[in-house]
Amino acid sequence: MPSEHAAGLSLDGLLESVIDIAKAADNAILAIYRRSFEVTYKDDASPLTEADLVSHQVIMDGLAKLEPAFPILSEEGAKIPWAERQQWRTFWLVDPIDGTKDFVNRSGEFTVNIALVHEGAPVLGVVTAPALDEIFAGIVGQGAWKIDTAGRRAIGVVEPRKPLRVVASKNHLNDETRAYIDQLGDHxxxxxxxSLKFCRIAEGAADHYPRLGPTCEWDIGAAQAVLEAAGGQVTTLEGAPMVYGKESVLNPYFVAKGR
Structure with a gap:
């Protein structure tokens, strides 16, 4: 894909701006992560912390300054009516903290996810793991990169290993997912x-990630962009493309793969 995308903007320059915004969110999150904090719960019983809200505001403020301006859909933002959202051709998709349970448990494996969605598909993604000091970024059709203490380098998927390296959720490994994994054979x-599960495939550290459980568009959009930029793919279990900007933000079951 050329640098000038159909949306009429330079994705190269935009990617660097989004990385900077994500880093600012990381710093705000870590300031809270390193001290005591309260945990509340949403109507769906998922946890919510001050860090989720602070990260949301930092990202919203940062994206609002970018040109051209696109609407923003964030997990922690106000609910936007479908009548308005269905008019969006290009929009930002944000999860201020993905894996709040990991944040609360201080496992370190929570992420900040920022994606640019165009015509129903993520075309640019930045995923940061603040506590691990890792950043993954990608532009579909151009490449993917990892930034950590060793610097910045290009990453890409690899040929599947034997046994197959199947990445699984620590918090959501249900019976249906176990049954799916078992039929894959030696693994x-x-x-x-x-969303680090996608990134581990993108950097060649895993091969396969099935998700047979509920997720929302903001949970996976940025990481899908990174993985596809690295040469991988994300489809429904039936092999159909994942579609973004739907009336319901819930995703179908899916599988993410490397080469």
Missing amino acids: VLVQAGS
Whole structure:
């Protein structure tokens, strides 16, 4: 995909701006992570902390300053009516903290997810793991990169290993997912939290990630962009493309793969 995307903007320059915004969110999150904090719960019983809200505000403020301006859909933002959202051709998709349970448990495996969605598909993604000092970024059709204490380098998926390295959720490994994994044959489990599961495939540390459980668009959009930029793919279990900007933000069951 050329640098000038159909949306009429330079994705190269935009990616660097989004990385900077994500880093600012990381710093705000870590300031809270390193001290005591309260945990409340949403109507769906998922946890919510001050860090989720602070990260949301930092990202909203940062994205609002970018040109051209696109609407923003954030997990922690106000609910936007479908009548308005269905008009969006290009929009930002944000999860201020994916894996709040990992944040609360201080496992370190929570992420910040920022994606640019165009015509129903994520085309740019930034995933940061603040507590692990890792950043993953990608532009579909151009490449993916990892930034950590060793610097910045290009990453890519690899040929599947034997036994197959299947990445699984620490918090959501249900019976249906176990049954799916068992039918894959000889395999080893690679444990990872939040959207890092996609990123481990993108950097060649895992091969396969099935998710037979509920997720929302903001949970996976940025990481899907990173994985596809690294040469992988994310589809429904039937092999159909994942679609973004739907009336319901819930995703179908899916599988993420490397090469």
